[in-house]
Amino acid sequence: MASKPALPFDLSGIRLEPGHGLARQLYQALREPILDGRLGSGTRLPASRELATLLGISRNTVTRALDQLYAEGYVAGRVGDGTYVAELACSRPVLPSVASRPAPSLPLQRLHTHHLPSPPSGAPRAFRIGVPAFDLFPFDTWARLQAGFWRKPAPARLGYGDPAGDPELRRLIAAYLRSSRGLACDAQQVLITCGSQQGISLCAQLLIQPGDRVAVENPGYRAAGHAFAVAGAQLCGMPVDHDGLDVAALQRLENCRLAYVTPAHQYPTGVTLSLSRRLALLEWAEREDGWIIEDDYDGEYRYAGTPLAPLAALDRQQRVIYVGTFGKLAFPALRLGYLVLPPALAEAFARRLALDMRHTEIGTQAVMAEFIAAGHFQRHVRRMRQAARSRRDALLAAWPAPIPGCSPLPAVDAGLHLSIRVETLAREHELIGAAHAAGVEMNGLSDYWLPGSETAEDERAGLVLGFAAVPEEQIAEALRRLRQAWRL
Numbered sequence: 060m061a062s063k064p065a066l067p068f069d070l071s072g073i074r075l076e077p078g079h080g081l082a083r084q085l086y087q088a089l090r091e092p093i094l095d096g097r098l099g100s101g102t103r104l105p106a107s108r109e110l111a112t113l114l115g116i117s118r119n120t121v122t123r124a125l126d127q128l129y130a131e132g133y134v135a136g137r138v139g140d141g142t143y144v145a146e147l148a149c150s151r152p153v154l155p156s157v158a159s160r161p162a163p164s165l166p167l168q169r170l171h172t173h174h175l176p177s178p179p180s181g182a183p184r185a186f187r188i189g190v191p192a193f194d195l196f197p198f199d200t201w202a203r204l205q206a207g208f209w210r211k212p213a214p215a216r217l218g219y220g221d222p223a224g225d226p227e228l229r230r231l232i233a234a235y236l237r238s239s240r241g242l243a244c245d246a247q248q249v250l251i252t253c254g255s256q257q258g259i260s261l262c263a264q265l266l267i268q269p270g271d272r273v274a275v276e277n278p279g280y281r282a283a284g285h286a287f288a289v290a291g292a293q294l295c296g297m298p299v300d301h302d303g304l305d306v307a308a309l310q311r312l313e314n315c316r317l318a319y320v321t322p323a324h325q326y327p328t329g330v331t332l333s334l335s336r337r338l339a340l341l342e343w344a345e346r347e348d349g350w351i352i353e354d355d356y357d358g359e360y361r362y363a364g365t366p367l368a369p370l371a372a373l374d375r376q377q378r379v380i381y382v383g384t385f386g387k388l389a390f391p392a393l394r395l396g397y398l399v400l401p402p403a404l405a406e407a408f409a410r411r412l413a414l415d416m417r418h419t420e421i422g423t424q425a426v427m428a429e430f431i432a433a434g435h436f437q438r439h440v441r442r443m444r445q446a447a448r449s450r451r452d453a454l455l456a457a458w459p460a461p462i463p464g465c466s467p468l469p470a471v472d473a474g475l476h477l478s479i480r481v482e483t484l485a486r487e488h489e490l491i492g493a494a495h496a497a498g499v500e501m502n503g504l505s506d507y508w509l510p511g512s513e514t515a516e517d518e519r520a521g522l523v524l525g526f527a528a529v530p531e532e533q534i535a536e537a538l539r540r541l542r543q544a545w546r547l
């Protein structure tokens with residue numbers, strides 16, 4: 060009798076763990092070498108009895124594993140002739156074993172260094188940046204509306220919806236912006252996003268060609284800069300002074316057609332872009348045939364003076380893309396925001412968003428629409444504004460001044476955070492280290508600068524504190540701990 064050809068894959072090397080579904084383990088142990096080509100098509104497997112003896116398991120177990128492989132098409136049988144590895148559609152070359160193969164990785168150009176650090180998580184503490192008063196959100200109302208929607212959703216709303224978002228929500232957002240922000244827009248210009256970051260990222264994908272210059276505030280919102288850099292932009296940091304972005308510096312910058320700004324309350328310094336700078340910025344966009352991305356992340360929070368109209372409300376040339384979010388009025392985890400686009404861009408943006416995610420989830424959109432239509436939203440905005448003002452007052456009233464090496468607190472007329480200059484970077488680190496050790500959160504202003512900024516290191520130093528996240532008593536308690544930690 061002719062001796063059987065040796066198997067290219069040593070089945071005696073298969074190790075099975077008793078008590079953990081032996082047939083399943085054997086099925087996997089055989090499937091893997093079939094898939095990676097070590098057991099090529101046409102290879103004859105040993106008879107079930109032989110395999111059972113070889114592996115020290117029952118023949119029944121072997122039969123079950125082979126039956127499964129047969130059912131899924133990995134092996135084929137010839138009557139009276141045993142079991143063969145089937146002809147697989149994709150016959151793969153023999154690969155090195157999994158252990159010796161390098162782990163799959165992204166192409167080098169995708170491994171960009173623009174890591175977006177995660178904001179602090181967990182329950183809010185004093186003085187967390189970027190979060191409003193979660194404790195005031197009317198969860199009972201939200202839960203009622205949510206239950207109402209899902210109890211009997213209209214079938215027409217359960218298929219694929221408009222990529223631009225729920226038409227009713229878009230209509231209500233446009234109406235809200237017209238009445239509360241003076242922004243003359245209609246529902247066709249509103250695109251529902253999953254938060255500002257997606258809106259900014261869409262702008263990056265649609266408005267930037269690799270190598271383009273993009274002007275960003277410096278210091279500024281790094282997550283926006285990262286989105287532009289990932290799209291291939293060359294970031295150009297623009298100085299910010301007490302009137303906001305230095306538009307004269309932008310005008311001197313050559314070959315730049317896109318600027319990202321936070322005019323209502325500059326992030327992180329807290330200054331407001333003056334009216335003359337707003338007009339100059341619009342003029343720049345018109346002259347350069349460029350675009351302005353206006354991030355109005357906390358524009359509802361204004362405590363004194365007349366709110367300045369958003370750039371988008373002053374724009375006569377359709378040059379401004381307005382970015383809005385519900386994250387600072389409800390809570391960031393809601394992931395709901397919107398863009399207000401110049402009419403000529405609206406369709407292209409909706410088509411691009413559809414490629415990423417078809418559209419934003421319907422439940423949250425529908426419930427927000429009802430929340431606005433029933434007047435809860437407007438009530439909530441008023442309540443949040445009042446609460447933020449009162450929490451700001453609690454911080455200003457009990458702030459332990461003077462603090463060696465720190466400027467006095469600024470006037471805070473808007474937003475949910477403030478920033479204070481510190482004399483040196485070493486002092487910034489010292490103050491923040493001691494605050495964190497005492498369980499009090501705050502950020503270093505130095506973290507908001509672009510790498511390689513020309514501004515001297517010590518001039519970048521400061522503290523950034525959010526004041527709206529927790530109620531007044533917790534603010535007072537955190538300030539008491541700060542006094543001790545900073546030995547004041």
Ligand SMILES: Cc1ncc(COP(=O)(O)O)c(C=O)c1O
Pocket residue numbers: 188189253254255256257280321326354356384385386391395396
């Ligand atoms: C300047 C700025 N824009 C936008 C956002 C909000 O982004 P999102 O709506 O994606 O949570 C933040 C959050 O902190 C921010 O600081």
